[in-house]
Amino acid sequence: xxxxxxxxxxxxxxxxxxxxxxxxxxxxxxxxxxxxxxxxxxxxxxxxxxxxxxxxxxxxxxxxxxxxxxxxxxxxxxxxxxxxxxxxxxxxxxxxxxxxxxxxxxxxxxxxxxxxxxxxxxxxxxxxxxxxxxxxxxxxxxxxxxxxxxxxxxxxxxxxxxxxxxxxxxxxxxxxxxxxxxxxxxxxxxxxxxxxxxxxxxxxxxxxxxxxxxxxxxxxxxxxxxxxxxxxxxxxxxxxxxxxxxxxxxxxxxxxxxxxxxxxxxxxxxxxxxxxxxxxxxxxxxxxxxxxxxxxxxxxxxxxxxxxxxxxxxxxxxxxxxxxxxxxxxxxxxxxxxxxxxxxxxxxxxxxxxxxxxxxxxxxxxxxxxxxxxxxxxxxxxxxxxxxxxxxxxxxxxxxxxxxxx
Numbered sequence: 001x002x003x004x005x006x007x008x009x010x011x012x013x014x015x016x017x018x019x020x021x022x023x024x025x026x027x028x029x030x031x032x033x034x035x036x037x038x039x040x041x042x043x044x045x046x047x048x049x050x051x052x053x054x055x056x057x058x059x060x061x062x063x064x065x066x067x068x069x070x071x072x073x074x075x076x077x078x079x080x081x082x083x084x085x086x087x088x089x090x091x092x093x094x095x096x097x098x099x100x101x102x103x104x105x106x107x108x109x110x111x112x113x114x115x116x117x118x119x120x121x122x123x124x125x126x127x128x129x130x131x132x133x134x135x136x137x138x139x140x141x142x143x144x145x146x147x148x149x150x151x152x153x154x155x156x157x158x159x160x161x162x163x164x165x166x167x168x169x170x171x172x173x174x175x176x177x178x179x180x181x182x183x184x185x186x187x188x189x190x191x192x193x194x195x196x197x198x199x200x201x202x203x204x205x206x207x208x209x210x211x212x213x214x215x216x217x218x219x220x221x222x223x224x225x226x227x228x229x230x231x232x233x234x235x236x237x238x239x240x241x242x243x244x245x246x247x248x249x250x251x252x253x254x255x256x257x258x259x260x261x262x263x264x265x266x267x268x269x270x271x272x273x274x275x276x277x278x279x280x281x282x283x284x285x286x287x288x289x290x291x292x293x294x295x296x297x298x299x300x301x302x303x304x305x306x307x308x309x310x311x312x313x314x315x316x317x318x319x320x321x322x323x324x325x326x327x328x329x330x331x332x333x334x335x336x337x338x339x340x341x342x343x344x345x346x347x348x349x350x351x352x353x354x355x356x357x358x359x360x361x362x363x364x365x366x367x368x369x370x371x372x373x374x375x376x377x378x379x380x381x382x383x384x385x386x387x388x389x390x391x392x393x394x395x396x397x398x399x400x401x402x403x404x405x406x
Contacts, residue, residue, distance in 0.1 A: 023247050035222060086130060087107070089331070135161055183203070216239045262385050263292060295379045
């Protein structure tokens with residue numbers, strides 16, 4: 001049996017005439033810039049209004065990308081030389097890149113069997129130099145954000161939630177991205193809701209929002225259609241979102257509950273049919289009801305068996321499946337610029353800056369042995385947002401056959 005498995009781009013499968021009408025409206029209005037044009041622009045502002053309602057927050061800001069949101073957050077939160085920023089060993093390279101570009105030192109934290117930041121190891125990694133904690137809701141599901149926030153509050157350390165891979169996820173009924181001081185989302189092509197590229201930032205803190213607005217643009221926040229010195233002065237990054245992106249993103253964000261509902265239902269049916277299969281276990285979900293469903297992570301008893309099962313899955317057409325240890329720049333030890341501490345300039349920053357001399361950290365394989373052991377025997381399978389029941393059933397048979405044959 002060989003299956004034709006759809007492409008793993010959740011929001012892309014739901015693009016239709018509604019996004020087209022929104023884009024055409026931008027072009028007809030001849031106002032592609034978010035703050036002014038030949039007619040008053042409205043789509044990025046509209047996206048931000050939709051986001052405030054969707055996430056239940058006071059403030060939302062559209063930016064050019066999820067990476068742009070991370071870089072903006074570092075500036076807004078005042079992260080720089082002398083600071084340590086804790087993030088999990090399972091990430092996307094953009095998160096650690098934002099830390100390095102800020103001149104701060106990334107500190108790796110183990111993941112637990114939720115494949116998110118381990119709150120126990122987080123507590124061990126906090127030092128007097130810790131200035132920020134960045135929990136990442138990876139592969140569609142919330143991490144143990146409640147326990148993480150308890151640790152953060154105990155030590156009075158700000159939290160930036162990276163929700164790029166889990167847009168629409170919840171923990172105990174509350175949207176991820178709303179627990180920390182700031183939350184960021186990606187609208188890139190691979191994400192639950194997409195505009196091809198783009199990002200969102202959310203917060204309930206008016207002052208932090210003002211600093212984000214300043215940092216994402218020219219260093220001054222916009223007030224009544226113009227940059228104004230309100231006291232939130234910093235250096236800007238030119239990371240504004242354009243009206244074309246905002247038009248598509250606003251439509252997609254409205255569709256997001258249905259997109260993740262479809263993925264979640266497919267994933268639950270697949271898991272239910274695989275439950276009890278000897279030798280196969282699943283990632284623990286910190287809150288099953290809050291999972292958005294774009295990825296299924298399952299574990300085998302050993303690295304060797306995981307490799308053998310993966311070969312069979314790919315040969316049968318599930319060619320988007322990957323063993324996590326080989327999941328490219330999502331795994332800390334696969335990032336050469338991190339393991340090699342590649343400097344940003346001849347000054348050796350950030351690792352050799354005088355302000356960072358007290359922060360001695362390594363990043364080579366073996367730095368996070370608990371995480372390494374999980375990566376070695378885990379397989380990640382994307383769950384497309386357009387699966388039919390027949391495709392779900394075929395995937396179950398392929399996985400079952402692969403596990404039973406190894």
